[in-house]
Every structure is written in C-alpha cells, then in structure tokens.
Amino acid sequence: MxxxxxxxxxxxxxxxxxxxxxxxxxxxxxxxxxxxxxxxxxxxxxxxxxxxxxxxxxxxxxxxxxxxxxxxxxxxxxxxxxxxxxxxxxxxxxxAPRNHFPLVEDAGHVVFVAGGIGITPIYSMIQRLEALGRSWELHYSARTKEMCAFRSQFEVLEQRRPGRVHFNFDHEPGGRMIDLKDVLAKSDANAHFYCCGPAPMLQAFEDAAKALGLPSPQIHVEYFTAMQEAATDGGFTVELARSKRSFFVSAGKTILETLLDNDVDVPSSCTQGFCGTCETAVIEGIPDHRDSVLSSEDQATNRTMMICCSGSKSEKLVLDL
Ligand code: FES
CATH class of the missing domain: 2.40.30.10 (Translation factors)
Incomplete structure (x- = not known):
C-alpha cells in the first residue's frame, strides 16, 4: 500500500x-x-x-x-x-479510493445483479443514480432474508418507486437460484448491466450476456475472489527498468513473490488478481494475464499487468519499476 x-x-x-x-x-x-x-x-x-x-x-x-x-x-x-x-x-x-468498477452515469437504464456481499459497490451506485434521477433496477440474491444486507434501505427505495428492486432468497423454503439468463433476456438490450457477487454468479452472468449477444462495453463485472489460478510456472526473467535490477522467476513463484523475496517493495493487497493494487506498466514482453481487473481489450494491449497473479509468455518481461 x-x-x-x-x-x-x-x-x-x-x-x-x-x-x-x-x-x-x-x-x-x-x-x-x-x-x-x-x-x-x-x-x-x-x-x-x-x-x-x-x-x-x-x-x-x-x-x-x-x-x-x-x-x-x-x-x-x-x-x-x-x-x-x-x-x-x-x-x-x-x-485512498481507487475505482476499477466505474458507473456509466448517463446510461438510459442500468440493470444491477448482486449476490451476497457483492451488494456493496452496487449500493453506492444506486445511491448515485438516485441522486441523478436516472433509471435502474436491482436483482439481489441472498441465501435468506436475514442474510440480506441493507434490505430495509432497498425496501424504502422500492416503496418510493415500485418495480425496481427484486429480491431472491435461494435458501428460503421454495427458493431457487436466480435465473440470470431470464433476468438479462427480459431487460432492455440497450441498458448497461453490472454484476458483483460470488464467482459462480459472475460466470453465469457473463455466460448469459454472451449467449444473448449483449455488447461487451455494456457488461460490467467485479470479482472479489480469484477468477483464475495464478501463473506459477516460472522460467522467465523480470527486468526492472527504473532500478536496473533483474530476477529469474522460478517455478512455484509469482512475480510479486519473487520481487518481495528480493526486498523489492511493491504495493499489493488481494494477491489474487481482483483489486488492482499491484497493477504495473509493461515496457517489453508479453504477460500471461490471469487477473479479473483488466478488460480483455486492456489485457490484449499488454500495456499493464497484475504482477500478483499474471506470469509471462515471453522469456523476459521489462516492467516499469
Ligand atoms: S494485489 Fe490485488 S490485483 Fe494484485
């Protein structure tokens, strides 16, 4: 940090x-x-x-x-x-706050899908859209009513303008998992769609959006667990352009671990590729991206990488460190 x-x-x-x-x-x-x-x-x-x-x-x-x-x-x-x-x-x-999950404030309509504690960024987004007087709807899954954080606040919003808040309690008697394909299919195809929740929900959301052909710029997800295994095959060299040091990344180690082992002080937090703290500019080489912060378009540019989980497809990576 x-x-x-x-x-x-x-x-x-x-x-x-x-x-x-x-x-x-x-x-x-x-x-x-x-x-x-x-x-x-x-x-x-x-x-x-x-x-x-x-x-x-x-x-x-x-x-x-x-x-x-x-x-x-x-x-x-x-x-x-x-x-x-x-x-x-x-x-x-x-x-200080950082935002890898920004809200499109001028969207005609925003559809939010939240699972469990994934409601937290979405609750802030809904307060923002309310302040701006914009159109939104929420599909919020929790196991039970008692496990549903901020439920009374959403009930107040629903009373203010009915039809916007949809709870799903999948562990209540008769409850079942939310059908995300159905939710997305019934929504305005020009809307922006946001999802934050456990990894299986995010995967189902992305699969549903793909199956329905929704354009990727309208799809926004935030993972708070690792999306993929970290790259630990090693066998490449990391060169630090500013400090002019270089290290061999051995099998079983990530780039971040290799740097910390060598007393190179780099910021990190989640160490699983979802918070963005360790984002590092790449000067040369081809990263093996394993994070869930960068979009696939950003990953394809190879301009930055998350060194806590991503590895290298080239024999050498030159980093702006
Ligand atoms: S430390 Fe969180 S993405 Fe690398």
Missing part, C-alpha cells in the same frame, strides 16, 4: 446475519479523498494483512467511508480479523 490515511472507526452496525458495516472517518472529521461509486479502499490490518473493500456509501458524503464485511467462514484472515478485532474508536490505515 503506497500512501496511507489514518482513520478512526466511528460506527459499527450489524447489517444482516454475518454482515456488519464499519464507518471510517478522520479523527478531526475533515474531508477524506473523494471517490466515485464502485470504488474500493485497502485496509492495512494490525495482523499485517492488506484487504480491499468496496465503499458502499454515497459519493456525495465527503467526511466518511462506509464498508460492509461478511464474516466469511472461508476467510483467508481478513474478514474474520475485522469482525473479531476492529471496533469502535480503533485507528486503521487505509489507502
């Missing part, structure tokens, strides 16, 4: 079964760096982990960030630590 900001936990609220929100603000209450809907911040936790979380409040709020975290039983240490250890009045270091 490069530049950090010290913030205070000013509120913790239980939002649903297993989900709490944390409000973060400067100690003196002064404004934080601005953000746009869909942005995330990194939290540097006291156990040494760095984890990314989407901001779920309105981008019009200058003095606070709101994150919501699911106490995931599969946690690699981040969400469990936050639930167990991050309390009211605690100080925490965060990064």
């Amino acid at each position: 490069l530049d950090t900001i010290e913030v205070l936990v000013t509120r913790v609220i239980a939002e649903a079964q297993g989900v709490k929100s944390w409000e973060l603000a400067r100690e003196d209450g002064s404004p934080l760096p601005s953000f746009t809907a869909g942005a995330h911040i990194d939290l540097k936790l006291a156990n040494g982990l760095v984890r990314s979380y989407s901001l779920c409040n309105s981008q019009d709020e200058a003095n606070r960030y709101l994150i919501a975290v699911n106490n995931d039983p599969q946690s690699r240490g981040g969400s469990k630590f936050i639930h167990d250890m991050l309390g009211l009045g605690d100080l925490v270091s965060i990064s």
Whole structure:
C-alpha cells in the first residue's frame, strides 16, 4: 500500500446475519479523498494483512467511508480479523479510493445483479443514480432474508418507486437460484448491466450476456475472489527498468513473490488478481494475464499487468519499476 490515511472507526452496525458495516472517518472529521461509486479502499490490518473493500456509501458524503464485511467462514484472515478485532474508536490505515468498477452515469437504464456481499459497490451506485434521477433496477440474491444486507434501505427505495428492486432468497423454503439468463433476456438490450457477487454468479452472468449477444462495453463485472489460478510456472526473467535490477522467476513463484523475496517493495493487497493494487506498466514482453481487473481489450494491449497473479509468455518481461 503506497500512501496511507489514518482513520478512526466511528460506527459499527450489524447489517444482516454475518454482515456488519464499519464507518471510517478522520479523527478531526475533515474531508477524506473523494471517490466515485464502485470504488474500493485497502485496509492495512494490525495482523499485517492488506484487504480491499468496496465503499458502499454515497459519493456525495465527503467526511466518511462506509464498508460492509461478511464474516466469511472461508476467510483467508481478513474478514474474520475485522469482525473479531476492529471496533469502535480503533485507528486503521487505509489507502485512498481507487475505482476499477466505474458507473456509466448517463446510461438510459442500468440493470444491477448482486449476490451476497457483492451488494456493496452496487449500493453506492444506486445511491448515485438516485441522486441523478436516472433509471435502474436491482436483482439481489441472498441465501435468506436475514442474510440480506441493507434490505430495509432497498425496501424504502422500492416503496418510493415500485418495480425496481427484486429480491431472491435461494435458501428460503421454495427458493431457487436466480435465473440470470431470464433476468438479462427480459431487460432492455440497450441498458448497461453490472454484476458483483460470488464467482459462480459472475460466470453465469457473463455466460448469459454472451449467449444473448449483449455488447461487451455494456457488461460490467467485479470479482472479489480469484477468477483464475495464478501463473506459477516460472522460467522467465523480470527486468526492472527504473532500478536496473533483474530476477529469474522460478517455478512455484509469482512475480510479486519473487520481487518481495528480493526486498523489492511493491504495493499489493488481494494477491489474487481482483483489486488492482499491484497493477504495473509493461515496457517489453508479453504477460500471461490471469487477473479479473483488466478488460480483455486492456489485457490484449499488454500495456499493464497484475504482477500478483499474471506470469509471462515471453522469456523476459521489462516492467516499469
Ligand atoms: S494485489 Fe490485488 S490485483 Fe494484485
């Protein structure tokens, strides 16, 4: 994590079964760096982990960030630590917000699909579209009503203008998985479509969009787990153009691990290719892209890469480091 900001936990609220929100603000209450809907911040936790979380409040709020975290039983240490250890009045270091999941604000209509805690960036986007008076609809899946974060807020929005919010509780009696092909097929084909949720839902969403022939610029997804295995075959050299050092990446290691092993300080967070923290400019060579941050068009240019998970198709990669 490069530049950090010290913030205070000013509120913790239980939002649903297993989900709490944390409000973060400067100690003196002064404004934080601005953000746009869909942005995330990194939290540097006291156990040494760095984890990314989407901001779920309105981008019009200058003095606070709101994150919501699911106490995931599969946690690699981040969400469990936050639930167990991050309390009211605690100080925490965060990064400034970055946005790899931007909202098209002038779309004629926006269709949102959220699964579980994937609602967080989408909740911020919906607040933005409400503020702009734009057209949207939400298809929000959770296992049960009790596990559905921000449900009462969406119920208020639905009362304000009915027909926009569609809940799906797949573990309730008679419940079943949301049929994304059906959702997308019934929507305006000129709309923009956003999905954030678990990997199988994202895959089903992308498959449905492809099967229906929806143009890729109208399809927007955000992964918060790895989409592919990291490239660890090794067998290539990484040259750092600015520091004029080079390293051989051995089998079993990623580029990031190789650099950290050699005391090269590079920022990273998720280490799984979905947060964008380790994005690095490529000067020469052909990366083996494994991330879920860059679009396939961006990957094809080979101008940047995520060094935590992507490898090399060429014998040498020259990086702008
Ligand atoms: S550290 Fe998150 S994409 Fe590389």
